[in-house]
Amino acid sequence: xxxxTQTRTITALVENESGTLNRVVSxxxxxxxxxxxxxxxxxxxxxxxxITFMIEADDGTVTQVLRQVERLVEVVEVEDVTHEPNVTRExxxxxxxxxxxxxxxxxxxCIAKGGKILVFEQGAATMELSGTPDQIxxxxxxxxxxLKRTVHRTGAIALHTNPWR
Amino acid sequence: MERTGAQIVMAGLKRxxxxxxxxxxxxxVLPLYDEMLNxxxxxxxxxxxxxxxxHMADGYARSTGExxxxxxxxxxxxxxxxxxxxxxMMDSIPLVCLTGNVNSWAIGKDAFQETDIQGISIxxxxxxxxxxxxxxxxxxxxxxxxxxxxxxxxxxLVDIPKDVFTAVTxxxxxxxxxxxxxxxxxxxxxxxxxxxxxxxxxxxKPILLAGHGVVxxxxxxxxxxxAEKIDSPxxxxxxxxxxxxxxxxxxxxxxxxxxEAVGTIAIQEADLVVSLGSRFDDRLTGDxxxxxxxxxxxxxxxxDTEHDKTISPDLRICCDLSFGLPALIEAAAAKEHKAWNKxxxxxxxxxxxxxxxxxxxxxxVLDGLSQATKGEAIVSTDVGQHQMWTAQxxxxxxxxxxxxxxGLGTMGCGLPYAMGAKFACPDRxxxxxxxxxxxxxxxxxxxxxxxxxxxxxxxxxxxxYLGMVRQWQxxxxxxxYSAVAITSPxxxxxxxxxxxxxxxxxxxxxxxKTLAExxxxxxxxxxxxxxxxxxxxxxMVPAGGSNNSLMHDPDLxxxxxxxxxx
Numbered sequence: 001x002x003x004x005t006q007t008r009t010i011t012a013l014v015e016n017e018s019g020t021l022n023r024v025v026s027x028x029x030x031x032x033x034x035x036x037x038x039x040x041x042x043x044x045x046x047x048x049x050x051i052t053f054m055i056e057a058d059d060g061t062v063t064q065v066l067r068q069v070e071r072l073v074e075v076v077e078v079e080d081v082t083h084e085p086n087v088t089r090e091x092x093x094x095x096x097x098x099x100x101x102x103x104x105x106x107x108x109x110c111i112a113k114g115g116k117i118l119v120f121e122q123g124a125a126t127m128e129l130s131g132t133p134d135q136i137x138x139x140x141x142x143x144x145x146x147l148k149r150t151v152h153r154t155g156a157i158a159l160h161t162n163p164w165r
Numbered sequence: 166m167e168r169t170g171a172q173i174v175m176a177g178l179k180r181x182x183x184x185x186x187x188x189x190x191x192x193x194v195l196p197l198y199d200e201m202l203n204x205x206x207x208x209x210x211x212x213x214x215x216x217x218x219x220h221m222a223d224g225y226a227r228s229t230g231e232x233x234x235x236x237x238x239x240x241x242x243x244x245x246x247x248x249x250x251x252x253x254m255m256d257s258i259p260l261v262c263l264t265g266n267v268n269s270w271a272i273g274k275d276a277f278q279e280t281d282i283q284g285i286s287i288x289x290x291x292x293x294x295x296x297x298x299x300x301x302x303x304x305x306x307x308x309x310x311x312x313x314x315x316x317x318x319x320x321x322l323v324d325i326p327k328d329v330f331t332a333v334t335x336x337x338x339x340x341x342x343x344x345x346x347x348x349x350x351x352x353x354x355x356x357x358x359x360x361x362x363x364x365x366x367x368x369x370k371p372i373l374l375a376g377h378g379v380v381x382x383x384x385x386x387x388x389x390x391x392a393e394k395i396d397s398p399x400x401x402x403x404x405x406x407x408x409x410x411x412x413x414x415x416x417x418x419x420x421x422x423x424x425e426a427v428g429t430i431a432i433q434e435a436d437l438v439v440s441l442g443s444r445f446d447d448r449l450t451g452d453x454x455x456x457x458x459x460x461x462x463x464x465x466x467x468x469d470t471e472h473d474k475t476i477s478p479d480l481r482i483c484c485d486l487s488f489g490l491p492a493l494i495e496a497a498a499a500k501e502h503k504a505w506n507k508x509x510x511x512x513x514x515x516x517x518x519x520x521x522x523x524x525x526x527x528x529x530v531l532d533g534l535s536q537a538t539k540g541e542a543i544v545s546t547d548v549g550q551h552q553m554w555t556a557q558x559x560x561x562x563x564x565x566x567x568x569x570x571x572g573l574g575t576m577g578c579g580l581p582y583a584m585g586a587k588f589a590c591p592d593r594x595x596x597x598x599x600x601x602x603x604x605x606x607x608x609x610x611x612x613x614x615x616x617x618x619x620x621x622x623x624x625x626x627x628x629x630y631l632g633m634v635r636q637w638q639x640x641x642x643x644x645x646y647s648a649v650a651i652t653s654p655x656x657x658x659x660x661x662x663x664x665x666x667x668x669x670x671x672x673x674x675x676x677x678k679t680l681a682e683x684x685x686x687x688x689x690x691x692x693x694x695x696x697x698x699x700x701x702x703x704x705m706v707p708a709g710g711s712n713n714s715l716m717h718d719p720d721l722x723x724x725x726x727x728x729x730x731x
Contacts, residue, residue, distance in 0.1 A: 015346060018295050019283055026287045060473065067470040073292045073312065076346040 003058030007036065007133075008082045009158045010053045010065065013043065015074040023072055024051065033057065033065050037090075037133075037155025048076070052088075052157045054133065081160045088158040091130045092140060097123055098147040106143055113139055132156075166337075170299050170330040171200035174263065177306035178207050180338060183234050185210060185225060185588050187218040191238020192278060193265035196330035210588065210617070213609040215242050217581040219249020219262065220607070224578075224585025226258050227568045228543055228593075230383060232313050233585065236263045240278030243324070244285065248575060251289040253320040255572025256404060257381060259313040260320035261306075262290075269297045269326040283324050291319030299332035304339050311341040316349045317468040318381055350467050353484035353492055360480055361439070361463050362496035368437035370505045371397040372460070374420070377404035377571070378442010378467060378486055380564045387490035388441065389413065394494060396502045398509055400428040402443045403556055404571040411540060411560040417509065421449035421712075423553040426516035426704045429712050431509055435460045442466060442486055445476040446572065447709075455711040465489050516704070518557055519720045525673045526700045527551055527626040531558040533676040534596065534624060537684065542566070542594040545582035547603030548574045550632035553702045555598050577606030583621045584614060594684070595620070601627040601653045611663040614689040622683050623691045627653060628698050636701045640716075660691045668692045 014020055021040055028035045036054040043050040055065060062080055069078045081088075096106055103125045107117050115129030129139055133156045140151055168176065174197055178186060187210045190198045201209055212218045215237040222233030233253075237246050243264040253260045267276040272295075283295045292312050294305045302325070309321040343349075365371060379388050385408045392399050392415045399409045400420045409416045420428030432438055438460045443449065445464075450456040453475055464471070464478035465486060472481040482489060520528045531554045534544070540560035545568035546552040552569055561567045568582040583597035604625055614621055635649040660667035666686055670679040670693070683690045703718035 015344070018297070019287060019293065022284060023287050030288050060477075063473060064470065067472075070348075071468065071470050073344060073347050 003060060005056050005058045006082075008055050008057055008062050008080055009086065009088055009156065010055065010062075010069070010078060010080050011158050011160060012051045012053070012069055012078040013076045014049050014051060014072075015076065016047050016049055017074050020049075020074050021051075023074070024069065027068055027072065028053075031064070031068060033061065037153075039155045039157045041157070050157075052155070054156050079160065081158055084160050085162045086158050086160050088132055088156050089130050090133045090136045090156045091128065091154045092136045093152045094127045094129070094140070094143070095150040096125050096127070096143065096147040097149070098144070102144045102146045106147060109139065109142065115139075167333045167335050169196070169200070169333050170302055170325065171197045173302050173334070174306065174325070174330070175200055175204045175207060177303065177338065178234060179204065181232065181310045183207055183232070186234050186236055187212055187221040187225075187585070188236030188263075189215050189218060189238065189242060191242045191265065193239045193267055193327040194236065194330070196327065197236070197265065210613060212581075213612055214607070215245035216249050216577070217607055217610050219246045219253065219260065220575075220578045220581035221585035221588070222260050222262075223249060223253045223258050224545060224568055224582035225589040226253075226260060226585075227582065228565050228586035229589045230381075230565065231589070232259045232261055232310055234261045234263065237265075238278065239264065239266045239282070240280045242278075243280055243282035247285065247289065249578075250286060250320045250322065252570050252573040252575040252578060254289045254291070256570065257318045257377065258320065259318040261309050261313050262286075262320055262322040264322065264324045265330070266295070266324050266326045268328045270328070272297075272326065282322065286322045289320070290322045291317075293322040293324070295324045296329055297326060299329050299334045300336045302329060302334070303336050307338050307341050308344075312347070316347070349485070350469070350483045351485050352488045353465075353482045357480065357482045358489070358492045358496045361482065361493055362498065364437055364461060364463060364480065365395055365439070365497050366500070369502070370434060370436040371395065371502065372431050372435040372438050373397050373399045374402070374432065374438055374440040374443050375399055375405040375408045376402040376441060376443025378465070379405055379408040382442065382467070382486040383564070384486045384490045385409065385564045387486070387494060391490060391494045391497065395497050395500045396506065397439075398431060398506060400424075400431055402446065402449055402571070403569060405443065406556060406567045407561040407564040410562040412562065415506070417513070419556050421446075422451065422706045422708070423557070423702050423704065424449075425513075425518065425557060426715055426717065427509055427513040429704070429706065429715060430512050430516075432457050433459070433712050437461050437463070439463045440465060440478070441490070444471045444474070447475070450475060451706045451710050451712040455713055516717060516721065519703075519718045521720045524697055525671065525695075526697050527554050527628065527694070528558060528700070529673040529676055530624060530626055530670075530694045530696065531555055531598065533680055534598070535559045537677065537680045538594060538596070542596050543568065543583070543586045543590065544596045544598055545569065545579045545586065546597075547579035547599045548576050549600050549602065549634075550636065550700070550702050551598055551600045551626045553633075559598075576603040579603055580607050580610055580621070580623065583623075584610060584619055587619050587621045588617075591620075594622070596622045596624055598624045598626070600632060601625065601629065602631045602651055605651075605653065608659065611659070611665055611689070611691075615663050615665055618688045620687065621689050623689070625656065625691060625693045626696050627656070627693055628696050628700065629653070630698055632700070633702070635699070639699070639701070641707065656691060656693045666690045670694045
């Protein structure tokens with residue numbers, strides 16, 4: 001019976017210190033946990049950050065990841081929010097070049113998904129879209145192959161939305 | 166009161182009871198070395214290589230339970246500590262490692278002797294710091310000592326730029342604060358202890374597997390009390406040796422790759438294995454699928470990451486053994502396991518440790534050392550065959566007395582471990598058991614032993630091979646010996662060069678006499694035992710193999726074989 005892997009969303013609250021992010025990333029590399037994305041940013045408390053990790057892992061690996069991350073001195077809390085009430089969002093910036101027909105089609109798709117056209121000019125457009133990682137994936141993979149593109153995804157950030165947990 | 170960074174470091178060491186500091190000076194730590202002259206109560210030991218500063222601090226910590234402290238300058242000084250720090254990390258040894266760094270404004274500019282020791286040491290420290298603000302220094306030092314010696318212990322590195330040593334502040338040492346993310350496991354859950362007691366009650370063939378956690382938590386007495394109350398045999402990991410006296414009738418010695426047959430067999434036959442502070446290292450378990458295959462497993466560990474890492478237990482109890490063991494003793498019903506213990510005694514008699522007669526082997530030396538010192542000396546080892554024979558033959562009677570690199574398997578640590586221990590415990594008899602490979606890695610420290618008239622006795626077992634590697638090449642690479650024959654200098658001349666007495670022994674018959682003479686000498690002494698070249702360590706479980714398939718000593722069936730001293 002091979003353990004089944006799935007994409008897991010893990011969030012952590014950490015103290016900001018020299019080396020904190022380095023320590024977290026080093027842990028994933030050293031223990032052989034593969035990281036799909038990592039996003040760190042300021043949060044509601046001064047001196048602390050929230051980090052969201054997306055990993056592809058089975059239950060046993062997730063348990064190890066949670067315990068290993070928790071063990072780091074500057075990690076205040078860590079949780080797997082995959083199956084908890086949560087909001088998970090990713091932002092993508094896309095710069096595309098091509099024919100006006102293809103650009104129009106891409107722009108309409110972006111707006112239909114709730115995104116914005118930041119720049120639209122002869123032969124080129126810049127768009128932003130936020131959504132779930134799956135929505136972003138779908139938008140990016142459905143861009144016309146005729147369009148040359150530069151794509152920058154932020155990786156997901158997630159919030160556990162049940163405050164009474 | 167305003168103080169410089171250098172004064173704060175020295176005051177911090179004094180505040181934490183540090184009497185001995187192992188270090189090596191250099192450019193950026195000049196202000197600290199200058200300040201040191203004002204603090205005679207903290208003795209600085211000038212090592213001959215920074216690696217040995219870390220190893221000596223480690224030996225100091227292993228033998229006392231106190232935090233060991235080492236100090237190195239920036240760049241190569243700091244990187245030379247790395248092996249020593251990694252060794253301590255793998256074995257959860259409390260160290261505070263101080264390094265100097267270039268001026269804070271020069272960091273990142275590839276200044277002379279600059280290295281990113283914080284980045285380098287992240288994976289091999291429990292925690293580390295780069296202190297760029299003098300106001301942070303008192304708090305960092307307090308926290309470093311707190312982190313090193315609480316919870317699962319380990320090395321903490323504090324990197325201090327040169328200008329921070331000379332900057333001044335009026336900030337004083339704070340009380341150690343509990344950081345929000347630093348959670349210490351203490352008491353076990355009552356329901357877990359209750360369940361463990363039920364599992365013990367249901368067990369006919371229990372084994373207590375006592376690891377390094379019993380030593381680190383100073384709970385050896387509780388371990389023995391538990392074993393006696395439930396009449397359970399005790400098997401040790403390498404680093405757990407000493408947690409039950411080897412002379413105790415319930416002590417079965419070490420299990421695993423080169424453990425005694427009875428220890429390994431006991432785990433395989435047991436119906437319950439209670440692991441107390443062991444991390445189920447691969448040298449213990451062999452193939453994990455067949456490890457303790459008839460047993461339910463209870464895993465006590467202070468560090469939750471050890472649960473399910475290599476072995477998934479039936480019951481995981483995350484606690485400090487100084488709470489967990491008394492709770493279990495209280496909850497467990499007194500029992501007798503006469504049949505089980507009798508059976509294991511028979512196994513022990515069937516598969517004794519062997520010291521072949523008519524030859525001269527390392528085993529004769531260690532058997533002799535064990536008898537001469539009654540298992541009461543502090544014994545350090547390097548890594549390899551002599552390390553395993555020490556674990557098998559040295560009948561260790563108490564904790565903090567077998568100092569050995571269990572996890573990292575660091576050659577060359579034997580001599581500096583013994584020296585660190587002798588600095589810490591001047592009244593104990595201290596032996597460094599080393600091979601000719603490891604000894605050549607660090608024997609420059611003999612100069613330190615001579616300078617301090619440090620009474621370490623060196624038991625050098627010279628077989629002219631890197632013996633363990635040779636054994637593997639013999640057994641698993643068709644005896645194609647590749648880079649394992651190793652020459653040595655003339656050790657008599659080495660000893661003479663360092664003004665240290667030298668004793669040479671070439672026959673088993675002279676072992677006792679040589680040891681007696683060494684023990685009568687005040688100060689350091691180098692004893693070279695010129696032993697048989699191709700001696701193998703048995704029993705053996707090939708790497709990754711099952712503990713069910715022990716390779717026994719071919720000499721076991723020989724009529725000339727006799728049991729070891731145990």
